[in-house]
Amino acid sequence: MTEGAQVIALSSTAAAQGVRIGMRSASVHGIAPQVMLQPRDLLREQRSFDAVALALMQYTPEIAAIDHQSLVLDVSASLSLFGGYRRLSRCIYSSVQTLGFSLALGMAPTAQAAWLFAQDCAQQRKHRRTQYQASNPSNHQTSNHQTSNHQASNHRRTQYQASNPSNHQASTHQPSTHHFLQRRVIKLGAMRRRLDGLSFTCLPEAVHHQEWLEGIGCRTLADIRRLPRSGLKRRTHTRLLEALDRAYGEAPELFEWLQAPASFQATIELPYRIDQAPMLLFAAQHLLAQMSGWLAARQQAVRCFLLWLVHEKGRASVTPTALEVMLSEPSCEEAYLLRLLKERFGQLQLVAPVIALRLEASQLSAWLAPSGQLFASPASKVQDYHRLLELLVARLGADALRLPAPCADHRPEQANQWQVAHQASAVEQAEMPTAARPFWLLEQPLPLMVRQHRPFYGSSLRLLSGPERIEAGWWDGALALRDYFVAQGEEGACYWIYRERDASSARWFLHGLFA
């Protein structure tokens, strides 16, 4: 990636070919002609940053941007919900990785300290990377914090930084987990001790006076704090002291929390043209991660969402394909929505290669928190059942699932109505005839041969009971004049047969099998 014809970030493969940060683009072409140079796109960076912020809203509603690279999250209220700070960090980490970015994470009782830890993490990683000659994308730092209560024990702040957007191979240069774990401090005292050891270069306010500070023998934040305050204030800037006070928890911190937009719409541009639907799943996952963050922030669940597959524009433009996913029960679970989409993609035939995806939440309803129970309750079974129906519909199509919708009619083929599961409505209990009915009904009555004046199906049939006369349907043109009998074959199986009354030659039909 270049900015002003200079390399500012690169992948590990590029680094292996000798490309370094700060090289001119002409020299890159000279030493590694196959390396692709991309100019930095601030708009895309901003968009990616917004996407990360939106996706993280599922962990806390209190999220603020410190600069264009960092977010702070106040997670004091989320710690027990997500099962402790380790698990929460892991969740945040994997959410950001799903979106294709890497991040540096710090956690501390104050936001400024959390941000400093994350900054330190990013700096060390940068340092390591230059040692290993790996890449270093320009960073999006994000720090998280919280302020809701001011008791020191519960007052925790978290911070992380997400690194650059244009690069979707976050895993190639992820930090070792070991390093990422060290930057989480819960207690105020421990946080101060850790801060004391940090290099002052983490603090942007101090970097302006780096030469002077190094000249008087300062290396860490503790060294700076040991200097007389008044002199430091006169020689540097008030902001340096303020930042230090905020970090050590001696001055209050104020943030403007980000607000989730009123409606959700997210777009992702694909790096390549994709002409096979299942390959779109990866990109759709990015969009769903954002949507679940947005849904959590707005306390909503989605009932219906639209996924637009944008095709080639220009001369050979094709109108975007809309994929509508309708849920029987509103849901906000990312994994479940992804599973539904996976089945839909499995059935989808693309009309043209896809270059972008757009996701819209079209129907929403208020999210109801599930009530946790020790034992499986009937309600959870009903919910599971709805999910099963949806999953089956997603793969087999709406036509494949049928639910009974009996209709009050004497003609069996009319009474035996099955409706499509997806438009299932409350069916009124139709009154059923009390006479014996077979369990299997043939879709088309089968004409039977007559041998020795007896209907014949496999063997000569013996009439057991009947006739049951059904005469109905004169009003809708499907007149049925039939005498039904229960007949038995020689081997013992029972059949439901009828004889037409209107025809001069009495014809026999097989209409059902007694299962």
Place this chain on the structure above:
Amino acid sequence: MNVSTPTVTAATLSPPLLQPLSSFLPLHAHVWRAGQMGLARAHVTATGHAALDRELPNQGWPHGGLIELLLQQSGIGELRLLQPALHALGEQRIALLQPPHVPHIAAWSDWGLSPQRLLWIRTQRQADALWSAEQVLRNGSCGALLFWQQTLRHESLRRLQLAAQASDTLCWLLRPLSATDSASPASLRIALRPLAGGVQLEILKRRGPPCASPIDVFWCGRDAHAAAAKHSTNEVSDALLDRRHPDPITVTGPVPAVV
């Protein structure tokens, strides 16, 4: 004839060795002797037919295992046979996957079962049908799955059996009688043949000794006594494996209870 080697007589043996093998070899619940019924899976639903219950391990249709019913043709009373079990499932849903004909709602409600419990799944391809069966079993919200299939590869059967084992749903696979000859991983296989006023069952495979003679199940209790009388006159063979009535069970290991 004088034998120089020391002879071992019963008197020289220590008392425990004289006892039958079973008394000092505790058996795990998943292991059973050839003449006994395997009782490892305790969760069953009674079939509602006493004659059939007697011949099944744990006296009922096993949950968590594939049950194969091999039919001479559809419409010989196969659902009538399952009806008491379906009734016993309460209000749980029943999935009908790939039934051979249109299920008749009137017959269903005639048996005293709520039609709203039925779910009819029709698929175009066999792969879809197998996938659906797996999903229904994995989901667990349906009490029973009835799956009609003509031909199935052995791998698919195996997969189905594994899916059934992992779930608590009753899973019946209904196949034509011609599948009798091919091997199957199902834990219970029963062949069904029509009979006047009932159905004749032949247990081809069960977790226990082979079932020597077919069982006649009659509807409405008619001829039930006649059938029982017929059974009692059956020859009891001396061979361990040919015994009609299984040995009494002596399980010393823990029998898993159903939670």
